[in-house]
Amino acid sequence: MTKKNKELTEEQRENLLTTLKTRFEKNMNRHDGLEWGKVQAKLEGNMEKLWSLNEMEETGGEPDVVRYDETMDEYIFYDCSAESPKGRRSVCFDREALESRKKHKPENNAIDMATAMGIELLTEEQYRELQKLGSFDTKTSSWVQTPGPIRKLGGALFCDRRYDTVFVYHNGADSYYGARGFRGSLKV
Incomplete structure (x- = not known):
């Protein structure tokens, strides 16, 4: 986890986005009324945050969107694994x-x-x-x-x-x- 390069390869990005989308769609109760396309657009516009989500995923956190802050125009992700990562x-x-x-x-x-x-x-x-x-x-x-x-x-x-x-x-x-x-x- 002490990676100096905070960039993902294209394959890592695609795999992570697929994983996040699948989790998002399976758990709509966590983010009722939100659309994956808008979440993905935000993620694709911020590679450093995508890298952080990948770190969350790699350590077993199973990150998912739990809220949208309209005032700040931010999606909030939490670790949603059943047990502590x-x-x-x-x-x-x-x-x-x-x-x-x-x-x-x-x-x-x-x-x-x-x-x-x-x-x-x-x-x-x-x-x-x-x-x-x-x-x-x-x-x-x-x-x-x-x-x-x-x-x-x-x-x-x-x-x-x-x-x-x-x-x-x-x-x-x-x-x-x-x-x-x-x-x-x-x-x-």
Whole structure:
């Protein structure tokens, strides 16, 4: 994921657009009233965002359009995989947390990975919005953006869905688990 070249080949672009279109058409409940042709036109006009969507896809996020912001003229994509993306699990929250670990450091952290991908971690509000579209993270959990005062005290927030309810929890930012990753958002 630390690719320096943020460009896709024509074949990669075509494959990604086909995947995104298929997912869009199979999940119209996520974006009722939106048209794929308009989404595709926006994507084709912004290759860097298309590259970010490819990163989301390659790490198992299954990105899909969840909303259109009329004021900003932007389509909002979220990771819509049933569970936290496989390629983004077993990471602590941020670089500070990673560097604070003395033993058994994970390979990476959620904030740096998201930044490298050109996406943002979901906020708690966005996570709850996603959960209205289906049941996500019923076996996993996902780091979410954490308020500064909590992070300053060493904590970080994560969410999941259990008992048909969305829960927000806290943990030390330096913790990491095989079933915890992060979900991202991207505006195009």
